[in-house]
Amino acid sequence: MAQSSKIYGKQSILFENPPYVLGCGSIAGKKEAEGPLGSYFDLTNDDPLFSKKTWEEAESELQRLACDMALKKAGLESKEIRYLFGGDLLGQLIATSFGIISLEIPMFGVYGACSTMGESLSLAAMAIDGGFAEKTMAVTSSHFAGAEKQFRFPLEYGSQRPYSTTWTVTGSGATILGKTKTKNALDIVVKGITTGKVVDYGVKDSMNMGACMAPAAADVIYANLKDLDRKPEYYDRIITGDLGVIGKEITIDILREKGYDITEQYMDCGIEIFNPEEQDTHSGGSGCGCSAITLNGYVMEMLRRKEWNRVLFIPTGALLSPTSYNEGHSVPGIAHGVILETV
Amino acid sequence: MANKSSIGDVINEKDSTLRDKKYNDYVKQVTPKFSCFRNCINAFIVGGIICTIGQVFFNLFMNFGLGEETAAAYNIIVLILISIILTCLNIYPTLAKFGGAGTVVPITGFANGVVSPALEYKTEGQVFGIGCKLxxxxxxxxxxxxxxxxxxxxxxxxxxxxxxx
Amino acid sequence: MDYIKAFVVGGLICVGVQIFMDKTKLMPGRIMVGMVCLGALLGALGIYEPFAKWAGCGATVPLSGFGNSLFKGVKKAVDQEGFIGIFKGEFTAAAVGLSAAIIFAYIATWFAKPHMKK
Missing domain, CATH: 1.20.5 (Single alpha-helices involved in coiled-coils or other helix-helix interfaces)
Structure with a gap:
């Protein structure tokens, strides 16, 4: 079979009919609202429980609110969405499954750790360009307290966080894609994707996620530039998910070594979302929600204003579980690249 | 430990075990460290104060005419109670962020380690939540x-x- | 004088552990386990008790003091009851601390809930 014209290189796709961004929603917690990007989020709430009883229910509520917000802004009803791609960090994706029940949209649950926004967006776009759906939605979330409970310590447990740790973002972001432009659609399309491989450089320190994920991010950025024969200058911004200050250094370093200087374009959601001096967040923000709300709040707005026209968005995930960590395994990373362009 | 590896060495290394080792060395170089000295001063002050508070209560109980062992037992009870109350009021975690080992090492750190998961897993029920996770x-x-x-x-x-x- | 000794000795033990934690990146859970075992060992070697006599709460409040009292309990039980004491003394020694911690912690769950970190 002849290779389809959509496929580029080993890992990349450029869509034939790039799907439009019809709407997007971003819901954030108190700390995120107080951060530098606070004004870009659609809805913020000072109550970390979002009027629910448990952290897990709160995260589900976040997803529900994000989906509703995206639908409202797109002027659509949930029944018009053919497929939903969603996931989160909690065991067995409970935040997503419980959060989106009321929407009654056929759903694929995806897990890409903190790279889930990129993964779900990639699949949502592929489903449309492949001709399997008219409209799709991608959603993900994370909650600081739920993530601490599952991956670290109980909230009231007294411990010092090393400088390299990140702060899990409380928030949820949803994006609706469509084959054709609608009335409320933004002038933004998903031009293509670069899917990442699992990359493991043997780092075992779960308190230094940036270093675990940086090789994966660099790998995807490199593959994207190589596959599509582009220079970093093609993009106005190259935005990673939650590498933090240490991961950022490493990513730039790796790519420089491979012959690409991305210092000019590079940005990391985890670094942008908090003010480390004032908010005591150490290496930056992390979690699915970090890249999700930065994308759906800040990045989409900058594209809408045409301040940026071409963005490579690469959320990054650390593929560990408390079990794999306790059993002495290293922490592999993954990253998913999505190319967003204005039209 | 102190091997210097540049990122170039890491990328050009073909052997994956060696590459991982070099990468870890490299990561160690680029990861900034907590000021160990500051941490130590904080740990000294916080740990010292907790032990001194213990001594105050111990002497108090001794003055009540209790035997040494009984006084020590009451002392432990009081310290644990204080730690649990401070944990419930969300003060102990803040203290721990500042004091580090100063809050982990004393018996109060143990009490904090008991009550914090009990509170956290309360939502998962009396038996499998609090009971197991305590x-x-x-x-x-x-x-x-x-x-x-x-x-x-x-x-x-x-x-x-x-x-x- | 008691207070100064307690402050300085307790503080120094914490500093030692802090250095160890920063250098090895060990989790606090492992540190706590290590302290208790070390205390029991030093107790068995007859080192900790004289030290505790001198330093007071500076030596008994840290978890190593808990370890020491565990061994003290076993020793006492063995002296009094022989072999069965090996199985008895640990919990006699730990009884007060353990009961206080789990009972108060349980009662605490009736009133308190976890707070979001700031």
Whole structure:
């Protein structure tokens, strides 16, 4: 079979009919609202429980609110969405499954750790360009307290966080894609994707996620530039998910070594979302929600204003579980690249 | 430990085990460190204060005319109670962020390790939530404390039977 | 004088552990286990008790003091009851601390809930 014209290189796709961004929603917690990007989020709430009883229910509520917000802004009803791609960090994706029940949209649950926004967006776009759906939605979330409970310590447990740790973002972001432009659609399309491989450089320190994920991010950025024969200058911004200050250094370093200087374009959601001096967040923000709300709040707005026209968005995930960590395994990373362009 | 690896060495390394090692060395270089000195001062002050508070109560109980052992027992109860109250008021975690080992090492750190998961897992029920998870941090301390004391006790008993002690 | 000794000795033990934690990146859980075992061992070697006599709460409040009292309990039980004491003394010694911690912690769950970190 002849290779389809959509496929580029080993890992990349450029869509034939790039799907439009019809709407997007971003819901954030108190700390995120107080951060530098606070004004870009659609809805913020000072109550970390979002009027629910448990952290897990709160995260589900976040997803529900994000989906509703995206639908409202797109002027659509949930029944018009053919497929939903969603996931989160909690065991067995409970935040997503419980959060989106009321929407009654056929759903694929995806897990890409903190790279889930990129993964779900990639699949949502592929489903449309492949001709399997008219409209799709991608959603993900994370909650600081739920993530601490599952991956670290109980909230009231007294411990010092090393400088390299990140702060899990409380928030949820949803994006609706469509084959054709609608009335409320933004002038933004998903031009293509670069899917990442699992990359493991043997780092075992779960308190230094940036270093675990940086090789994966660099790998995807490199593959994207190589596959599509582009220079970093093609993009106005190259935005990673939650590498933090240490991961950022490493990513730039790796790519420089491979012959690409991305210092000019590079940005990391985890670094942008908090003010480390004032908010005591150490290496930056992390979690699915970090890249999700930065994308759906800040990045989409900058594209809408045409301040940026071409963005490579690469959320990054650390593929560990408390079990794999306790059993002495290293922490592999993954990253998913999505190319967003204005039209 | 102090091997210097540049990122170039890492990328050009073909052997994956060596590459991982070089990458870890490289990561160590680029990761900034906590100021160990500052941490130590904080740990000294916080740990010292907790022990001094213990001494205050101990002396107080001794002044009530309690025996040394009973006074020590009451002292432990009071310190644990204080730690649990401070944990419930969300003060102990803040103290721990500042004091580091100063809050981990004293018996108050143990109490914090018992009550914090109890509160966190309250939502998962009385038995499987609080009941099971109460021990996720304290359990290992109890197990290995009791086990090491048992082993040492066994040795002591043998030596005693042999009339060596 | 008691207070100064307690402050300085307790503080120094914490500093030692802090250095160890920063250098090895060990989790606090492991540190706590290590302290208790070390205390029991030093107790068995006859080192900790004289030290505790001198330093007071500076030596008894840290978890190593808990370890020491575990061994003290076993020793006492063995002296009094022989072999069965090996199985008895740990919990006699730990009884007060353990009961206080789990009972108060349980009562605490009736009133308190976890707070979001700031």
């Amino acid at each position: 021990f996720i941090i304290a359990g290992p301390v109890i197990l290995y404390g009791v086990f090491s004391a048992w082993v040492l006790g066994l040795i002591y008993w043998i030596l005693k039977v042999l009339h060596w002690v």
